[in-house]
Structure formats: structure tokens, C-alpha cells
Amino acid sequence: MGALLQEGEESPFIAVNEEGRSPFVLICEHASRTLPKKLGTLGLSEADLHRHIAWDIGAENVGRLLSRLIDAPLLLQRYSRLAYDCNRPPESPDAIPELSELTAIPGNRKLSPEDRLARAREIYRPFHDGVSLVLDRRAAAGLRSLVVSIHSFTPIYKGKPRAVELGILHDRDTALSSKLIKSFPNVEARLNEPYGPKDGVLHTLNMHAFARGLQHAMIEIRNDLVATERGQDEWAQRLSVPLIQAATK
Amino acid sequence: MGALLQEGEESPFIAVNEEGRSPFVLICEHASRTLPKKLGTLGLSEADLHRHIAWDIGAENVGRLLSRLIDAPLLLQRYSRLAYDCNRPPESPDAIPELSELTAIPGNRKLSPEDRLARAREIYRPFHDGVSLVLDRRAAAGLRSLVVSIHSFTPIYKGKPRAVELGILHDRDTALSSKLIKSFPNVEARLNEPYGPKDGVLHTLNMHAFARGLQHAMIEIRNDLVATERGQDEWAQRLSVPLIQAATK
Numbered sequence: 001m002g003a004l005l006q007e008g009e010e011s012p013f014i015a016v017n018e019e020g021r022s023p024f025v026l027i028c029e030h031a032s033r034t035l036p037k038k039l040g041t042l043g044l045s046e047a048d049l050h051r052h053i054a055w056d057i058g059a060e061n062v063g064r065l066l067s068r069l070i071d072a073p074l075l076l077q078r079y080s081r082l083a084y085d086c087n088r089p090p091e092s093p094d095a096i097p098e099l100s101e102l103t104a105i106p107g108n109r110k111l112s113p114e115d116r117l118a119r120a121r122e123i124y125r126p127f128h129d130g131v132s133l134v135l136d137r138r139a140a141a142g143l144r145s146l147v148v149s150i151h152s153f154t155p156i157y158k159g160k161p162r163a164v165e166l167g168i169l170h171d172r173d174t175a176l177s178s179k180l181i182k183s184f185p186n187v188e189a190r191l192n193e194p195y196g197p198k199d200g201v202l203h204t205l206n207m208h209a210f211a212r213g214l215q216h217a218m219i220e221i222r223n224d225l226v227a228t229e230r231g232q233d234e235w236a237q238r239l240s241v242p243l244i245q246a247a248t249k
Numbered sequence: 250m251g252a253l254l255q256e257g258e259e260s261p262f263i264a265v266n267e268e269g270r271s272p273f274v275l276i277c278e279h280a281s282r283t284l285p286k287k288l289g290t291l292g293l294s295e296a297d298l299h300r301h302i303a304w305d306i307g308a309e310n311v312g313r314l315l316s317r318l319i320d321a322p323l324l325l326q327r328y329s330r331l332a333y334d335c336n337r338p339p340e341s342p343d344a345i346p347e348l349s350e351l352t353a354i355p356g357n358r359k360l361s362p363e364d365r366l367a368r369a370r371e372i373y374r375p376f377h378d379g380v381s382l383v384l385d386r387r388a389a390a391g392l393r394s395l396v397v398s399i400h401s402f403t404p405i406y407k408g409k410p411r412a413v414e415l416g417i418l419h420d421r422d423t424a425l426s427s428k429l430i431k432s433f434p435n436v437e438a439r440l441n442e443p444y445g446p447k448d449g450v451l452h453t454l455n456m457h458a459f460a461r462g463l464q465h466a467m468i469e470i471r472n473d474l475v476a477t478e479r480g481q482d483e484w485a486q487r488l489s490v491p492l493i494q495a496a497t498k
Contacts (some may be wrong), residue, residue: 142362
């Protein structure tokens with residue numbers, strides 16, 4: 001047991017369909033709103049702990065359905081991003097946010113270096129070690145990997161509504177995103193919206209995909225579109241064919 | 250024990266002066282020409298195993314002297330890059346080279362997926378896990394880190410002599426390299442020579458520094474200049490003040 005996770009609490013890394021035969025490896029860093037027991041509620045209300053500040057609403061299910069449709073491995077993170085945002089490095093103030101959108105997170109204030117290190121060592125690092133090992137195994141077996149992370153975003157941010165429905169995010173390597181963006185003519189789809197590399201959201205992909213020379217893209221779906229099972233199924237379907245086509249052409 | 254390293258063989262990761270108070274973290278992936286016992290000589294002669302194809306001649310000692318001069322942590326890799334080149338991802342054919350410069354490496358030919366995975370899991374991954382943990386600890390403690398890797402290159406490559414004496418290598422983030430290059434007016438110092446990002450040599454720095462938003466640079470010294478202790482000492486001295494200045498201005 002570590003300083004944060006207690007006996008009976010599971011590893012942050014969950015691999016679904018790890019032997020899936022797609023060249024895509026799907027990642028969902030913000031799948032869950034579960035908090036490690038030791039953190040209690042972080043001083044937040046039940047209502048806040050269900051909001052998008054705690055997790056990417058609908059993203060896990062879109063990922064699971066898409067994983068089945070295209071037979072791809074899906075790598076999920078088990079804990080809320082309020083405990084540690086696994087798409088941020090330990091240097092980032094957003095890794096353990098004291099403020100998320102407009103909500104103060106009392107349980108993340110005035111942490112000691114030991115508290116910060118425990119969050120990084122017991123959530124961030126084991127999750128990314130899991131991702132590394134899956135990619136290492138595939139490389140050793142001579143399998144091609146393209147890495148796609150699945151996220152959702154809130155339709156209203158700091159009081160302002162967002163028109164974009166689907167964001168395809170990239171940093172320097174645009175190979176995959178430039179193909180994907182053409183596949184959604186009837187959707188409000190935009191490159192690097194509502195976030196982009198300057199917001200630090202390409203961390204996971206820069207570390208695991210860019211640094212290894214693997215094609216990659218980050219998918220952001222507006223969460224009102226994937227709040228229900230019907231919406232999750234619709235978007236998994238919508239994403240499946242463009243991904244398969246982007247991998248082959 | 251793993252499939253590669255045997256009882257009594259040590260971890261690939263060596264941390265020297267880990268509590269050093271410099272903002273710089275020095276890395277030397279090619280410090281050593283030691284081979285894991287199980288690999289024997291990889292089918293090479295003793296003479297070949299002393300050449301630059303096995304390690305970066307002089308780099309470890311430049312790193313150790315520089316670590317002392319500026320009080321910086323130095324992270325060394327214990328095994329020869331002929332076993333696994335820790336500055337390459339498992340996807341790269343150069344990670345476990347079948348040919349290095351003009352020399353065939355018989356012991357790296359026709360490896361099974363299991364052999365490849367053992368090299369990655371027992372050399373590459375533990376080394377980089379060690380680097381990650383050092384950077385995680387520093388971040389949790391609120392310490393700033395700038396990452397500099399120390400390499401050396403052969404004066405004659407594929408029969409052609411090289412005039413450059415000092416290479417300062419960068420990929421997209423030029424903040425540190427653009428300062429350092431100005432500090433060597435009387436040396437044949439060049440940016441992105443004799444290698445650059447297109448040769449895949451920025452792997453370690455892209456993964457550990459760029460992805461975390463840390464300033465970084467790769468230092469390449471022509472190995473005839475650092476083959477002796479006197480040369481190693483000279484270059485550690487030459488590098489020390491420009492680094493200290495680059496961190497403060």
C-alpha cells in the first residue's frame with residue numbers, strides 16, 4: 001500500500017480488449033469520477049462530484065463501444081481527474097487543480113510535497129506505465145500503433161456556450177487529425193477546439209505517441225451529445241469508420 | 250530476474266548526486282559499453298566493443314565532472330547501446346541495431362518478439378522509469394528542472410571527417426539551445442549537427458522534457474576532444490558556466 005491508495009483499492013490502469021487487432025490504441029484518461037478513499041470528497045458536494053470537472057461525461061462508454069466496433073485496445077484511468085489529471089505532467093498546476101472551471105477544490109489546497117508526490121506516484125505514474133507497457137509489447141511484436149484519446153467537454157464553459165460539437169486536437173504531428181477532420185461534413189467539427197496544444201492538453205499524446213513517432217489525435221466530443229447511451233452509441237459509430245479509413249489510406 | 254538480466258546484474262538506471270541543487274538534470278543514455286552477460290559479445294570483436302558504436306566515449310566522465318561542478322543530478326544508463334539504445338523508442342529499428350555505422354551486429358539479428366520485449370522491459374523501461382521518478386520528485390517538491398543530455402560523436406563517420414566540435418541539439422523547443430550556442434565563440438559549435446531531430450535523437454528529451462514543458466538541450470561533443478581525462482575536464486569546465494548562465498538569464 002502507498003501513501004494514498006489503501007488496501008482493496010485498485011490500480012489506476014485498466015486495459016480493455018488489450019489483444020484487440022486494430023492498429024488503434026484508445027486512451028481515456030478522464031474515464032471515471034471515482035476518488036481514492038483517503039481523499040474523501042475533496043470538500044466538494046455530491047453534485048459537483050458528478051459534474052464534468054470530475055470526469056469526461058460519456059467518454060468511457062464511447063471508448064468501450066468504439067473499442068468493440070473496431071476491435072481496439074482501450075486503456076482507461078480509474079480515478080477522477082480531481083485527484084490527479086493524468087493528461088497533465090506533475091509540473092502543471094492543473095495536475096492537481098485547486099480550481100476547476102469556477103469551482104474551488106478545498107482538498108487540493110496547501111498540499112505538501114509528499115502529498116503531491118503520492119498523487120503522482122500512485123495515480124499518474126502507474127497509469128502511464130501501463131500505457132507504455134502496452135505500446136512496448138506491440139512494438140516488440142512488430143505491430144503498428146496509432147494512438148487516439150477520447151475526451152468530452154462541457155457545452156457551457158465559464159458561462160459561455162460552445163458551438164463546436166467535435167474537436168480533433170493535434171500538436172505538431174497533423175497526419176491523423178488532418179484526415180479525420182474531413183470525415184465529419186455534417187457535424188460542427190473543428191481542429192484544436194475547444195482546446196489546443198497551448199492549453200497543455202496534448203501531454204499524453206506528446207509523451208506516448210509523438211516521442212515514439214506514432215500517429216495520434218485527441219478526440220473531444222461535446223458532452224451533451226454523449227450523456228445518454230443512445231448518444232454514446234451514435235458517436236462510437238460515427239467515429240469508427242473515419243478511424244478505420246484514416247489508418248488504411 | 251527477467252529474461253535478459255541475470256542474478257547479480259544491476260539495474261540499468263544509475264543516479265549520481267540525485268539531491269544536487271542545480272536546476273539542471275543531466276542525462277547520459279550512452280554512458281557504458283557493458284553488455285548484459287546473456288548477450289555475450291553480440292558476435293563482435295573486443296576492438297568493436299570498445300568503439301563508439303558501443304557507447305559515447307568520454308560522455309560519462311564529462312557528465313560526472315559537470316555534475317560536480319554545477320551540483321546537478323546525473324542519470325546514467327548502465328548498458329551498451331548495442332543491447333538497447335535508450336535514446337530510441339521500441340518502434341525504432343535503431344533501438345536494437347542490426348547495423349551500427351558500417352558494422353553488422355550478429356547478436357541483434359533475427360530476434361523474436363520476446364527477445365525484443367526483454368530488451369525494452371529490462372533496459373529501456375527501467376532507465377526511463379528512473380528518469381521519470383527523479384523528475385516527478387522534483388516537480389512534487391516545487392523544484393524547477395532543465396534537462397540536458399550529454400553525448401559524444403565519432404570524428405569520422407562512414408569514412409568522412411567531421412569539422413563540428415560541439416553540437417547543441419534541439420527539436421521544437423529552442424529556448425535553452427539558442428542561449429547555449431552563443432557561449433562558444435571559439436569552438437566549432439553548431440545547432441543540430443552532426444545530428445538533429447530528423448535522426449530521431451531527440452527521443453529522450455521529447456519524452457521527458459518537451460512533454461512536461463521543461464527546457465532542454467542535447468550536447469554532443471566530438472569524442473577525440475574528450476577521450477582523455479584532461480579533455481573531459483576541459484569540456485566539463487567549458488560547459489559549466491554557459492549552463493549556469495543559461496538557467497539564470
